[in-house]
Amino acid sequence: MTDAEQAVPVLQLRDATLAFDERVLWEGLNLDVQPGDFITVIGANGSGKSSLLKAILGMRKLTAGEIRLGGQPVRRGDSRIGYIPQQRLIPRGTPMRGRDLVSMGIDGHRWGMRITGRPAARARVAAAIESVGASSFAAQPVGMLSGGEQQRLRTAQALVSDPVLLLCDEPLSSLDLNYQQSVANLIAQQCRDRGTPVLFVTHDINPVLPFTDRVLYLAAGRHLLGSPDEILRSEVLSDLYQTPVEVTRVGDQVIVIGAPEHHEPHHLEVRS
């Protein structure tokens, strides 16, 4: 990597603020994301984790500040960003095979029908499927696959366009524990092998703790950014929440006790 490329971060947030009416989700957020970074975004429901990803995707306007991708302001539908959503089981009887799901990552947003016979695109789809270890079930109907297998394919779908940034919105939720770890490993491995930085939104840090370089902790309109060891400490989180919070480690698991799940219960959870 040359110095010039290093100079411009992949993603840059400058004094980013998002508020709904009177309620501030986060403000004055500054973040530089470099290639290979694995950043875990954590916080209670409604703390604005998903809204942060929506803002980076250009789907939600900031109240103040700016977000830049590769030096330019973010825009909607930027194919340089790969996006892995929450796992929602694809119903049986969906007329689509595993590889069709992946190939939508290349041209699913284009108008018209696909003109078949583009070997280059097919090779990219096959390579993406191979890289997530989904080759054995890529020809099966997606509706027949398990949640973990579907989530592997969604990862391949996000990677097939060779994104410069990978956004993951709770991709492990509603997966079985053993699938959680294998999907987390998979995403972390892509981050390492390709140097693609990852913003990983989750409410449970444990499956991704070994890979996490930095934690962005959102709570009550405030935020903290730092290494897991800096952030995941009782006094630090107690100060963030402004209420006593206990952080304990059991084996290699981190447990946060006493963090208010809904700090302002009369507000609606903001998601879309």
Add this chain to the structure above:
Amino acid sequence: MSVLETTAWWSRILNFDDYGRLLGLVQYSLLAALILGIVGGVIGVFVMQRDMAFAVHGISEMSFAGAAAALLAGGSVVAGSLIGSLVAAAVIGLLGAKARDRNSAIGVLMPFGLGLGILFLALYEGRASSKFSLLTGQIISVDGPQLGWLIGISALSLALLVFMWRPLVFNSLDAEVAAARGVPSRFISLLFMLTLGMIVSVAVQIIGALLVLALLVTPAASALRVSSSPVVVPLLAAGFGTLAAVGGILLALGGALPISPYITTISFLTYLLCRLFGKRP
């Protein structure tokens, strides 16, 4: 029943005397049925994926109301049915992003539309057969220029479907990821609903407001029983839709009965066969 009576009864259902001459008379109806069979089968695949069978039924009742209003006012039945369809499709599309909101919007609209339609028909003093046929199909009695409209609307719907194909597939499968990749969700949903409205208004003319699902849901449901390929399913659905629509008219031609029961029966038998022999459990 004597042999003679049975024969007479059968000849009311299937009768191929004078077939060539009759065929010449209905060639445009057949063309309309062909295009509707194709486009109805194809859009049915999305209707199934987007869980919109109930919406199809709701739109068809509003389409019936529009057609009945046009009949009463002495206007074009096709135009009335198209306007009713599009209004219903737009309302359902705008009100109900979530399935539950949508279904309640449809549940409210549907009886209102049907009631309005019945009111208009009761006020209408013309031929009684045109009244009934809006509910149960009337393609043979649609005249030349109106048929041209039906063919045109179907062809336009097909073109719209081809135009929005990939984003629509993406949006139907995973609206959130599609939106992240720049698929305009609202625009796609609305365009889909309006296209659906156009197709329903044609189907109402051919098979009747009460039986629209036989051409807009059954062919796709049958196809989904035997394949899960994104290419094979729409093609099969189009084939099944055409088989039912065109086959129904061809079988009904010589007899004295309306065409709808022929279409619904072919459609249903296709589904049964697909269900019996389909690989999906």
